[in-house]
Amino acid sequence: xxxxxxxxxxxxxxxxxxxIGFAVEIIRAxxxxxxxxxxxxxxxxxxGTDEHGQKIYQKALELGLEPQAYVDQLAEKFKAIxxxxxISEDINFVRTTDPAHIASAQAFWRTCDQNGFIYKKNYQxxxxxxxxxxxxxxxxxxxxxxxxxxLAIELRDExxxxxxxxxxxxxxxALYKERPDFVIPAERQKEIKALVERGLQDFSISxxxxxxxxxxxxxxxxxxxxxxxxxxxxxxxSVLSWPCLARAESEGGPNDLDNFNHWWLETGGxxxxxxKDNLRQQTAMWQAMLMAAGLSPSKQIVIDGFIxxxxxxxxxxxxxxxxxxxxxxxxDTDALRYFVAGELAMFxxxxxxxxxxxxxxxxxxxxxxxxxxxxxxKMAENYLAGPVEITKKEFPADYVKxxxxxxxxxxxxIVWQKISTLDLKIQQTQxxxxxxxxxxxxxxIVTELVQGVGEIAKxxxxxxxxxxxxxxQAIANNKMPAPLFVRKD
RNA sequence: CGCGGGGUAGAGCACUGGUAGCUCGUCAGGCUCAUAACCUGAAGGUAGCGGGUUCGAUUCCCGCCUCCGCAACCA
Numbered sequence: 434x435x436x437x438x439x440x441x442x443x444x445x446x447x448x449x450x451x452x453i454g455f456a457v458e459i460i461r462a463x464x465x466x467x468x469x470x471x472x473x474x475x476x477x478x479x480x481g482t483d484e485h486g487q488k489i490y491q492k493a494l495e496l497g498l499e500p501q502a503y504v505d506q507l508a509e510k511f512k513a514i515x516x517x518x519x520i521s522e523d524i525n526f527v528r529t530t531d532p533a534h535i536a537s538a539q540a541f542w543r544t545c546d547q548n549g550f551i552y553k554k555n556y557q558x559x560x561x562x563x564x565x566x567x568x569x570x571x572x573x574x575x576x577x578x579x580x581x582x583x584l585a586i587e588l589r590d591e592x593x594x595x596x597x598x599x600x601x602x603x604x605x606x607a608l609y610k611e612r613p614d615f616v617i618p619a620e621r622q623k624e625i626k627a628l629v630e631r632g633l634q635d636f637s638i639s640x641x642x643x644x645x646x647x648x649x650x651x652x653x654x655x656x657x658x659x660x661x662x663x664x665x666x667x668x669x670x671s672v673l674s675w676p677c678l679a680r681a682e683s684e685g686g687p688n689d690l691d692n693f694n695h696w697w698l699e700t701g702g703x704x705x706x707x708x709k710d711n712l713r714q715q716t717a718m719w720q721a722m723l724m725a726a727g728l729s730p731s732k733q734i735v736i737d738g739f740i741x742x743x744x745x746x747x748x749x750x751x752x753x754x755x756x757x758x759x760x761x762x763x764x765d766t767d768a769l770r771y772f773v774a775g776e777l778a779m780f781x782x783x784x785x786x787x788x789x790x791x792x793x794x795x796x797x798x799x800x801x802x803x804x805x806x807x808x809x810x811k812m813a814e815n816y817l818a819g820p821v822e823i824t825k826k827e828f829p830a831d832y833v834k835x836x837x838x839x840x841x842x843x844x845x846x847i848v849w850q851k852i853s854t855l856d857l858k859i860q861q862t863q864x865x866x867x868x869x870x871x872x873x874x875x876x877x878i879v880t881e882l883v884q885g886v887g888e889i890a891k892x893x894x895x896x897x898x899x900x901x902x903x904x905x906q907a908i909a910n911n912k913m914p915a916p917l918f919v920r921k922d
Numbered sequence: 923c924g925c926g927g928g929g930u931a932g933a934g935c936a937c938u939g940g941u942a943g944c945u946c947g948u949c950a951g952g953c954u955c956a957u958a959a960c961c962u963g964a965a966g967g968u969a970g971c972g973g974g975u976u977c978g979a980u981u982c983c984c985g986c987c988u989c990c991g992c993a994a995c996c997a
Contacts, residue, residue: 446997486997556995593995624926628994631925637995662997709926713994738927739991746991776945778935781927782990789934789946796946800959808956815955849945856960865955879955916957 438469439696439732441479443707443715444529444668447507448488451514453747453785454708454740456757460773461737461841462706463520467895468836470521471828477696479672479703480515481527482508486661487640490647500647504530517758519766519898527672529649529665537671538664539652541726544676546653550600550725553654556593556637559586594639594657601721605629608720608730616716617839618780621709621736625716636718638663666719669703669731702732709736735839738782755785767897768794768918774896775845791921798918801852802889806904808859809882810913816868816879820911823887832892841896848892855885883908 442462445455459480466478484504493503508528515524527534545551609615609626616622639657640648648658673693697703707715720730739746742753760769768790776793777783813821828836835843859882867875890904900917907914 448997483997488997558995595995598994620927624992627925634994640995660995662995665997709991710997712926712992714997718994741990776934784934792933792946799957804957804959806956808960810956812955846945859955860953860961863953863955866953868955913956918957920957920959 436469436472436474437476437696437700438466438474438704439477439479439700439702440466440469440704441669441672441706443705443711444481444483444527444665445511446483446486446488447504447511448492450507451511451757453755453757454737455511456514456518456769457740457773457777458706458708458737459515459520460518460770461735461779461839463518463524464770464774464841464895465704465836465839466521466524467898471894477525478521478523479525479527479669480520481525481668481672482511482529483661483665483668484508484528484530485648485659485664487645487647490645493647501530504528514758517761517766519770525672527668529668531671533674534664534668534671535649537675538649538659538667540676541667541670541722542659542663543652544727545596545722545725548725548727550597551594551638552597553592553594554635555590556595557588558591560589591641593637593641594651594654595635596638596663596718596722596725598635598718598721599633601724602629602633604724605717605720615730615733616712617733617735621712621716621780625712628713629717633717662714663722666714666722669705669719670697670723670728673697675728698729700732702730704733704735705731706735706737709738712736736780738778738780740777740785741782742785755787760790764790764794764921765918767900768798770897771798771845774841775849777842779840779842794918795920797849799916799920801849802900803917803919805852805855805889806886806907806917807913809855809879809886810907810911812864812868812879813883813908813911814913816864816872816876817883817911820909821880821883821887823884823891823908825884825888826891828892829888836895844892845896848889848896851885851889851892855882855889858882858885 440462442455442459445451462478462480466476470476482504484507489504490500493500496503498506512526515526529535529538542551606626606629609622609629613619613622616625638660639651639654640660642648642650642656642658646658648661649664651657651659670693673696675693675697705715715731716734716736723730740755741747742755745753747754757769760772772785772790772793775797776789777785829847832844832847835841835847858878862878864875864878864882867878886904887908890901890908893901893904903914903917
């Protein structure tokens, strides 16, 4: 049977334009998706947009738009960013406002409900009279609204549906124990394990429709809508058409269950990329939700760090926001992909600044990769009778090892080590001199160099597919290509 | 005592109980196939601070300082 991989990003919340963090996450996931495809695996790659909830509702009201009209606009913007980022064209794009997703989320609710893990209870919200808004604990400072420290916070009762999270504490711990690489990197698994060990609390999964109508209707109660991320997390299986309503016999063909079996049960679930702010939701809450519905857990959760700029969180007020599309415009898609793959820390916070980007571009892409391809292919064009056929078609073992551990940066290092090796080989063997004295030997060396460049192209396919293709073309035509990356000052 | 991560050359990072490494940047030399690219060499760090264990610690333990993120009904 052909190996299969289901990999997905977190669905970004569309209360703002696409930002660099999402670009980084989806590029990494895309590299893994392309890599697995290159290994000959069948790959299902998913992304989309998370479109419900209070923030979006408010944003739409502010803009004087219907929520649906607002999210339609944003979803288009998120779709439009895929191509400039070089994302696989066969990626699935789900919107949480898609009718199929809504039906699936409702079925998921019903299933959890029928299994006894959802109940209704009174819930006290904290309300600031000054702001005329509900406040979360994290918004309060010393139990007071920071904007109205002289006013007492009022407690208001509200009925909410809750999810019986503590019922799954032991099962979650068993899952972490059984699968030490369930959460990547391991420190994050330690972190969530400690959190679960400290004890869980039920969490609210609905909102009163009268207060916040922009959500998926709770199927058992018309007065409530689902709390946004309860619905959003279900996307990972709604895209597989769970709950897989069997097709009528008269319609023939496989029923929808096959899709879920094919991509969830038989693959061992999705590999889910997410930011570290999503640790709880994805590695604990979502897994508990799956258990509540009687489904098997995800395969792996890969936790990214945050992208900072100048050591600080990007924010409009600081003016340090880096727009991924601007990077692509000023440099290009593969330059951005290189930077994401090779220069940023995989699992920790790391800094994205124009200065760093510019230096890395010149040093690694223009001087390193681009220049090597030019010098080798120039000699090949001049000295060789015809194109070299690349014989090595496998990825190196350490490259494979690193990518299987999602260590994209280390895999990139292997490529650049290879570039250095070839540059050094040219210096040491000097085929450009040798050609005048010992043509046969020079031809042999240049052929080896082209082989080496071919291996580099192979390793670059998942990371920078356009560049890899340009190199392969140059080899096939035995011609020096136009500079792959023009040096910028 | 809430949880987690970090503090190592100008910058970004790595390894390690026993002369501290890599990439980028800087400086000098070499080469000329190549995108003033490439190769070689050099300068540059008392490894946040203090204490402990040890024959010996950057590496293990304790304390402190400091930076970052999280702190569950915000997504």
